[in-house]
Amino acid sequence: MPPDPAAVPAAPVLTLVDGRVREVSVPALVPRVDRGSLADLPYDNARQEPDAVVFSRKDAAGQWQDVTAARFAADVHAVAKGLVAHGLGPGDRLALMARTTYEWTLLDFAAWAAGLVTVPVHPTSSAFQTRWILQDSGAVACVVEDADQARTVSAERRQLPGLAHLWVIDAGAVEQLRRAGARVPDEAVTARRGLLTPGALATLVYTSGTTGRPKGCALTHANFFAEVDNAVRLLHPVFAPEGGEPPSTLLFLPLSHVFGRMVAVGCVRARVRVGHAPSVEGEALLDDLAAFRPTFLLAIPYVMEKVHDRARAAAERAGRGAAFDRAARAARRFGATDAPSLSARAARALYDPLVYRRIRAALGGRVRYVICGGSPLGVRLAEFFRGAGVEVFEGYGLTETTAASTVTPPLAPRTGTVGLPLPGTGVRIAADGEVWLRGPHVFAGYWDARRGTAVPYTDDGWFPTGDLGDLDGDGYLTITGRKKDLLVTSAGKNVAPAPLEDRLRAHPLVAQCMVVGDDRPYVCALVVLDHEGLAHWRRMRRKDHLALWELARDRELLAVVQKAVDDANRLVSRAESIRAFRVLTTEFSEASGHLTPSLKLRRRAVLRDFAREIEELYEDGGRYAE
Missing domain, CATH: 3.30.300.30 (ANL, C-terminal domain)
Structure with missing residues (x-):
């Protein structure tokens, strides 16, 4: 589809030191949000386009049922009233511990509508990890998915005197909250939403802790707006209808991580249909992909590697391993350049019905784009999928930067890099090779449990990531490793x-x-x-x-x-x-x-x-x- 002129970022601004690019920035594509919060998004969608399908969720029979913007807003409002009814006040922390489900996203937005701060907990966290996050964040309530998680939390309740409520999704938590809020006036939630500003704390997302105890990253509503608004505008082909087909995605990465959470918020913001799948493993995900048939996916390299390797193994079992390898080489040759030769185009056309179509079928059959992050995908896999008809947009970012700080620009991909700065972002390479980041999506600071607030991380706005990297002559970033590693x-x-x-x-x-x-x-x-x-x-x-x-x-x-x-x-x-x-x-x-x-x-x-x-x-x- 032709590019949206409004989605084309300005040229990167480069700073050279001794003939090398040491700093690059790209102007924002959208103005900063100066009022309201993420809590308003479901209500705005319901008012502007009530019949738009914003979610699909599985029913008891395993069939996907659509959820309109009006229905989602009503669900959010009812659950928010339930949280108010249970005495949770503005700024209180609500922990969410569950796999990737509709209820997770519903509770996230309901908590915001009630003026709360959400605290994700990974569903497989140990009792110690869970207790640490609940203690450090000062959570007054926790929602878990199942009985096992409830036991994990319950075993630590003596050391969590501030935890007043524990709800279990599988035991009807959403309906319990809905019933509890039935007598709460609508105006109570409206008033809570009205108190929120873009600078208010939205969530505490705890880092995974590769070296020590996890730290709570304080992300504001403004951080999410800056991230998703610029990303949605930049990645216009992903989030916009194409050929009359509305965009959709199946989320299967944990919503406890900022990468999946950011895309979930971006889809609600852009009114993109979202489904939830609770696992990245096994046949269940393949079945969900086949039934849901998304147009784009959010993935980590592990998932893309599995898709490639399974296709290669299937071909070898059928005695066509050598043919697959030839097709893979042809795909990489095609995907390595924006102007493939006539022979490269002919080879791609030859192998498309034999190999590449099966690759796309494994992703549901309609996937055109994949947003990939978490770690480098690698040049060979990126070229392979591009040649197979799936454009991969790689990104780089951290929890502290509300996910992506750089991303592959759709009109100028450069395989092997993690792209240019997200519009509104600056990237600097320090003297020791460390990557520094700056922009409105960079967090407010690390949570200080003693003060009950975030402590700013720096005075000059630059956040040192701990990653090592290089900028090429056009400002594209390549990550070369971790400074501590x-x-x-x-x-x-x-x-x-x-x-x-x-x-x-x-x-x-x-x-x-x-x-x-x-x-x-x-x-x-x-x-x-x-x-x-x-x-x-x-x-x-x-x-x-x-x-x-x-x-x-x-x-x-x-x-x-x-x-x-x-x-x-x-x-x-x-x-x-x-x-x-x-x-x-x-x-x-x-x-x-x-x-x-x-x-x-x-x-x-x-x-x-x-x-x-x-x-x-x-x-x-x-x-x-x-």
């Missing part, structure tokens, strides 16, 4: 592990990996095999009889991993390359304590728990594991 070998060589790990994880047999080498003579890697990829490999090689510990020493499998390591090593110099690796027989997972809920490595925990395996790698003298 930077390895320094005993020879003094600085090594950023993220690029090596990202490339290794792109292999179908590799689920997770961690590069080590701090104060060591060379770099090594711990490798965790992917369950689905390994099962497929075993079937194809007729090695189902081998136990996992035997496979970890199988020469044929190690040779495959060796090739993946060799491929990753092409990214770096010899001094930075992986000299040895160890295939582990246990996995990195959230349950084991080695991954955060957002699937980021807890490096200290891995170093501690696999200290013996790491020592053995260096005792072997740099030979590859056998």
Whole structure:
């Protein structure tokens, strides 16, 4: 579709130091919101377009039923009155602990309508993590999804004297709140909404805590408005009707993370139809995608890797693995440039009905766009999906920046980068390579439980992210790693592990990996095999009889991993390359304590728990594991 002239950002403003771009900013596409709050969005939608379908939700029979703007606003208002009826006052904190469901979004907006501050808790959080967040935020009420989560919270109630209410969604929490608010006058909620301003605190989102206790990021209504208004305008092809087909998305990432939450708010703001799916795993998600048929998706690289790897495995089982590989190369060739050659276009046309259509079918059949964040997708996968007919907009941001601070501009993608600054945002590269960010979407500060308020993070408006990055000559940002994760070998060589790990994880047999080498003579890697990829490999090689510990020493499998390591090593110099690796027989997972809920490595925990395996790698003298 032709670009909306209002959605085309102004040219980036570049600042050069010693001939290199060290700072870039892009003017905002929309003015700042100067009145009201997120609580007004459902009411505005109901007034302006009451019959617009803004949600679809599954009924007891598994069928998707539409929810209009008028119905959603009525639901929000009724639940908000219930919260008022239970004595929750303006500014009180309401914790939400549930998977990605309609009720989560409903309670979020209802809490805002009642003048509350919402506090997301990841649904798989431990009792300690849950108690810490409830204590630190000072939550006076908590809504959980099921009995197991209720038990987790109840077990900690003695240490949570301020927690007055605990509601369970599966036990009818929404209807209970609706009934409780029946006698509360409508004007009570209207008055609460009227007290809110853009600068008011909207939510406390706790970081996943890769190194220590999570910190509460205080995000205001203005932060969300600046983020979603500029993102919706910039990504006009995603959020606007195309060919008469209204946009829609199926949310399956946790709403406890700011990435999914931001898109949920943006869809309500843009009146985009939203469905909720509670899991990113298994056949249930594929069934939901097939039934819902979204036009765009919000995803993390893990999901995109799974879609690619499953398609590759299916092709190999059918004896068409080589054909799939040729199609993948053709897709990458097509997706690597904005002006593909005639032969590249012909190859894409040849493989579209044979391969690419099946890729799109796995995403529901109508997906044209994917907004991808959380970690780098990698050049090869980005080119592959673009060539397969799915445009991927990569972004970069943090909880502290209300999700995206940079994003791929639709009219000028640059594969391998995380794009240009979101309109209204500035990006600076500090002298030590750290990425600094500035803009109206940057949070108010970290929550201070003793003061009951947010403490500003800086005096000059620049937020140091802890990430390392580079700006190219046009202002596109590339993330090269985490400042705290930077390895320094005993020879003094600085090594950023993220690029090596990202490339290794792109292999179908590799689920997770961690590069080590701090104060060591060379770099090594711990490798965790992917369950689905390994099962497929075993079937194809007729090695189902081998136990996992035997496979970890199988020469044929190690040779495959060796090739993946060799491929990753092409990214770096010899001094930075992986000299040895160890295939582990246990996995990195959230349950084991080695991954955060957002699937980021807890490096200290891995170093501690696999200290013996790491020592053995260096005792072997740099030979590859056998």
